[in-house]
Amino acid sequence: MNILISSTSGEPIYAQIVGQIRQLILQGELVSGTPLPSIRLLAKELQISVITTKRAYEELEREGLVNSIVGKGSFVSGADQEFIREQRLRIVESRMKEIIEESKLLGIDFAEITEMMKLLYEEEDKE
Structure with missing residues (x-):
């Protein structure tokens, strides 16, 4: 998964992550059941705070696009x-x-x- 963060964008980093993952899901590039990188791994790859990635994943979960399972990770939901x-x-x-x-x-x-x-x-x- 290729997420690009812009430091010059007026949009918060977590919102940039949410928008890009949402787009990948809605375009069908990430299908139901696809595991997302762990919060820690994504934070490391993007060189950002774990809190920021956690906030992004929580937002995606609120939107019903992602399901998180304690101890297993976050996955693209099976939304119809x-x-x-x-x-x-x-x-x-x-x-x-x-x-x-x-x-x-x-x-x-x-x-x-x-x-x-x-x-x-x-x-x-x-x-």
Whole structure:
């Protein structure tokens, strides 16, 4: 598992870990039952505090993406496809909110946003 931490990002380190592991799970790169590195091993690999990795794993567990078993470790949960779809929809909605906020700051109206989205969507289909 390749997790990259950015020291220049305004996002806390634990949130960067959560986001990257969440993305790997939702994209299907980490499947149900896949063991995650131990908290200590991940902390060592990333050269960060054990407390930070523990917080990240706890957040993933709260989201239902990871199950932790005392003495055995943390594993990708067996969440069903509908649950995973709901998680991915939450991510899309969050990103859309960011786009809307930025667009309003720039004075871009709804018609322009939808036209931009349509063009980008159709462009992706061609690739």
